[in-house]
Amino acid sequence: MAKISMKTPLVEMDGDEMTRIIWQQIKDIVICPFVDLKTEYYDLGLVNRDKTDDQVTIDSANRTKELGVAVKCATITPNAQRMTEYNLKEMWKSPNGTIRAMLDGTVFRAPILVKGITPFVSCWKKPITIARHAYGDVYKNSELRVEGAAKAELVVTYPDGRKETKVIHEFDGPGIIQGLHNTDKSITSFARACFTYALDIKQDLWFATKDTISKTYDHRFKDIFAEVYENEFKAKFEEAGIEYFYTLIDDVVARIMRNEGGILWACKNYDGDVMSDMLASANGSLAMMTSVLVSPNGVYEYEAAHGTVTRHYYKYLKGEATSTNPMATIFAWSGALRKRAQMDELPDLEDFADRLEKASIQTIEEGTITGDLKNLIDIPEKNVVNTEEFLKAIAAKL
Ligand code: NAP
Ligand code: MG
Secondary structure, three states, X not given: OOOEEOOOOEEEEEOOHHHHHHHHHHHHHHHOOOEEOOEEEEEOOHHHHHHOOOHHHHHHHHHHHHHOEEEXXXXXXXXXXXXXXXXXXXXXXXXXXXXXXHHOOEEEEEXXXXXXXXXXXXXXXXXXXXXXXXOOHHHXXXXXXXXXXXXXXXXXXXXXXOEEEEEEEEEXXXXXXXXXXXXXHHHHHXXXXXXXXXXXXXXXXXXXXXXXXXXXXXXXXXXXXXXXXXXXXHHHHHHHOOOEEEXXXXXXXXXXXXXXXXXXXXXXXXXXXXXXHHHHHHOOOHHHEEEEEEOOOOXXXXXEOOOOOHHHHHHHXXXXXXXXXXXXXXXXXXXXXXXXXXXXXXXXXXXXXXXXXXXXXXXXXXXXXXXXXXXXXXXXXXXXXXXXXXXXXXXXXX
């Protein structure tokens, strides 16, 4: 059988621990036998990040901007314990944070749905994708404890010395205050990334804030989304037959619970933090959540939503068999291959990406599963296998 060929290479970002092992197995077992895989390899494993003073992360992000599509393995974000474990020169920043900042990107997360794993919300038939604005608001706040009677004010000082002030509260006893900010630039990038991705997956985009209460702050989000939509995306949305819908955050929550899914839900930073955890738990398993970073100008980086599955890796190092679920990482590869295929107009490659996803889902639905799904899936016969056997079952279907 002739292998499917590629034109432009993917930027391949390798990672750490159990997911690094799975990364190689996925390539060996379900991709390379079928595709003449072309990648530009960057080793973002912690050892090499330390060796290169994290330059490898920056290089990989820059190359992604040039080539347009990357696929990333989960990586360790070092903490104090990792400093000792890996004898690190520095507590390097999270690669995801670095890449997201360099691409000015927004993260979209969606569950992989299979028959037998029913979401807790029974009307959800299609995946709901959540986009979280990853800048500002309460995550970059300034807070103060007010010790007693006091007047608290907001003060803005412009470069020419002009000042604007507004009273927050006249305290007659102790309390607390908090200052939040966001920027037009960041909100605009977020809006563009959301509209771009909605067009990409051909799903309606919902966005919600609390603009009835926050008449300047949240209202600015609403206005920017409306402006970007009118000026840059309205015609494209009409052509694609999809809708942009704005409402209040409480209204959207009520609607989501009655909806069958298949929508893209854009959230402000805090809403996205909370709602993406709700969505992940309602769908069962972190191992079945995909994640893609999209820049406002249409650069894509695909990955799994979970981490490096450290606990399984330590067992693997002791020679014990592990049954780590590779689904989200497989879907990172299929997502990246499909996007590359669409950009390079390679229908065979696009078809392969579809078939890889279908074969993976079918393998689970027919009862061959990894350990994490054992108590989650409701099917008559369950055959729990290790990661390699699971991948071989998918390859057999392919
Ligand atoms: P994690 O790797 O997502 O794992 C947490 C637990 O979730 C695992 O111990 C496992 O539960 C379960 N799990 C996650 N993915 C699974 C899979 N594919 N198959 C089966 N079970 C799975 O999170 P963590 O342990 O908090 O973090 C480990 C490392 O990952 C940290 O160094 C962190 O910095 C890094 N991290 C990286 C990313 C990223 O690169 N995007 C994201 C998050 C975390 P059981 O142990 O009960 O089986
Ligand atoms: Mg959270």
